Amino acid sequence: MSGVVSGGRDAGTPVAGLGLFDLTGRLALVTGARRGLGLAMADALAAAGADIIGVSAHLEPSGSAVERAVTARGRAFEAYAVDFADRTAVSEFAREISGRDRPVDILVNNAGTIRRMPAAEHSDEAWDEVIAVNLSSQFVLTREVGRRMLERRAGKVIFTASVLSFQGGITVPGYAAAKSGLVGLMRALANEWAAYDVNVNAIAPGYMATDNTVALRQDPLRNKAILDRIPAGRWGRPEDLAGALLFLASPASDYVSGAIIPVDGGWLAR
Numbered sequence: 407m408s409g410v411v412s413g414g415r416d417a418g419t420p421v422a423g424l425g426l427f428d429l430t431g432r433l434a435l436v437t438g439a440r441r442g443l444g445l446a447m448a449d450a451l452a453a454a455g456a457d458i459i460g461v462s463a464h465l466e467p468s469g470s471a472v473e474r475a476v477t478a479r480g481r482a483f484e485a486y487a488v489d490f491a492d493r494t495a496v497s498e499f500a501r502e503i504s505g506r507d508r509p510v511d512i513l514v515n516n517a518g519t520i521r522r523m524p525a526a527e528h529s530d531e532a533w534d535e536v537i538a539v540n541l542s543s544q545f546v547l548t549r550e551v552g553r554r555m556l557e558r559r560a561g562k563v564i565f566t567a568s569v570l571s572f573q574g575g576i577t578v579p580g581y582a583a584a585k586s587g588l589v590g591l592m593r594a595l596a597n598e599w600a601a602y603d604v605n606v607n608a609i610a611p612g613y614m615a616t617d618n619t620v621a622l623r624q625d626p627l628r629n630k631a632i633l634d635r636i637p638a639g640r641w642g643r644p645e646d647l648a649g650a651l652l653f654l655a656s657p658a659s660d661y662v663s664g665a666i667i668p669v670d671g672g673w674l675a676r
């Protein structure tokens with residue numbers, strides 16, 4: 407029997423073995439689920455038993471790759487298209503989701519965008535967009551969905567941070583600022599919500615092969631410099647996040663709050 411049930415934790419219920427990672431019957435909301443890391447995380451959560459609400463800017467109402475992956479796992483999938491640069495749209499989405507009968511058990515704040523240009527040429531528009539999508543919208547959504555979790559005294563919130571939550575990066579000042587701010591937000595929420603059995607944590611992916619990093623992988627000099635610095639000697643794959651994600655989404659992490667798990671092939675330790 408699981409140590410966490412919908413509506414609150416079963417204190418003292420023994421949980422052991424792989425049951426620690428069982429998500430049967432849970433509902434997970436994954437942002438940026440249409441492709442890349444979000445798609446892989448939705449698939450991993452579904453494989454562990456969770457139904458999925460996917461949201462991203464351009465998510466198809468039906469027939470998307472993520473829908474196919476989740477339903478192939480025998481789990482239910484619902485799609486929403488919401489532009490996280492649009493505060494009004496995010497607020498409406500957050501209110502709709504948090505007003506439903508079936509509460510969200512797991513929130514994966516993963517939607518993100520990147521604009522690469524030197525700081526001296528970094529436009530207000532690029533800065534504002536990156537901060538809105540990668541930081542402000544995540545606060546708005548988590549506040550609304552999290553309120554229900556606090557009432558139920560159960561929930562898991564997982565942010566996709568970055569190695570640029572620790573480093574400045576190259577020509578991505580807005581992104582580095584947003585991802586650094588995100589870990590501050592994560593810790594602030596973790597501090598407030600741990601007492602309500604709501605675990606708030608983050609995964610910090612390293613350099614992963616997705617659309618987000620196409621420009622880097624196509625630049626022979628940057629590609630080599632990045633690979634030379636990764637102890638594992640390869641770019642990360644979206645499915646590399648599954649282990650850390652299932653840990654943070656499941657009863658296995660019930661006493662873990664405010665943590666950041668790097669999944670970076672050793673980049674940060676270098």
Ligand SMILES: NC(=O)c1ccc[n+]([C@@H]2O[C@H](COP(=O)([O-])OP(=O)(O)OC[C@H]3O[C@@H](n4cnc5c(N)ncnc54)[C@H](OP(=O)(O)O)[C@@H]3O)[C@@H](O)[C@H]2O)c1
Pocket residue numbers: 437438439440441442443444461462463464465488489490491516517518519539566567568569610611612613614615616617618619
């Ligand atoms: N790839 C890496 O090396 C790496 C490393 C560290 C952290 N991350 C972070 O991991 C997360 C996922 O990135 P990824 O690598 O999977 O990138 P990706 O392949 O570019 O996917 C980004 C996802 O975010 C969604 N998104 C972007 N802008 C949005 C907006 N305005 N409104 C709503 N959704 C939006 C996209 O939606 P659509 O598909 O509908 O356009 C897409 O589903 C991001 O937060 C990123 O910063 C990535």
